[in-house]
Amino acid sequence: MMWWSDDKIRLYEIAASASCFHDELASLISQHLNKDETIYELGCGLGYITSRLNDKGYNITGLDSDNKAISFAKNKFPLASYILGDAFNLDISVDVIICVFFGRLREEDNLNKLFSLCKKRIIYIQNEHAGSLETEFERSKETAEFLKQRGVTFSYTTHRLSFDQPLKDEEELSTFLSENYKTRDINIKIEKASNGFIARNNKAFGLFEIIKGE
DSSP states (O other): OOSOOHHHHHHHHHHHHTOOHHHHHHHHHHTTOOTTSEEEEETOTTSHHHHHHHHTTOEEEEEESOHHHHHHHHHHOTTSEEEEOOGGGOOOOEEEEEEESOSOTTSTTHHHHHHTTEEEEEEEEEEOOOSSSOOOOHHHHHHHHHHHHTTOEEEEEEEEEEOOEEESSHHHHHHHHHHHOSSSOOOOEEEEETTEEEEEOEEEEEEEEEEOOO
16 A cells, blocks of 8 residues: 555645745755765655755655655656655665665665665664654664664764644544554644644654765
8 A cells, every 4th residue: 555645645745835844854964965976865755855955956866666656746846856666676876875764774674775775875864753842862872773783884963843734624634643643643732723723743853874885
């Protein structure tokens, strides 16, 4: 089953248009990129980060296995490059791989699989799934320990960015919660607004730069 439903895409686009989240995240990521490098964003979703980095002049391609997401990205951001495909079945060798809330680095052999796709490094965003600003970044600490145990050269920083979801009425609120919190506890603050509701969707994450060894 694909991640992106029509309702999820519609609501995400509303949130994106009301937020600086993607601009802020792209600016953080760009500090770890050079414009003469070839770059793939794996699991690019609806294409917002790939588009922002493309606008900054980076040679980047977004990839996702979800046809709805890639179709949206191509229509929404026609100046950027997107392809449909499975990230773990690619035959590529680019300079840098970017994984934003994608890749499950500590599972199976995913670190080595990602290293096989790049020449230089991985930019990996570890989502804390906090839903609030109170996280202690435990998942990022676990990822850092995982990388240390494997003798990998890396650095990381922790961040908190707001990505609030405007919702026009109770029906849309119900749709948002059912689409995004079907199988996990709701850890998000819902506030009444003059024109509906606001879901305070705070994103806490670690941004890792992971260097590929010789």
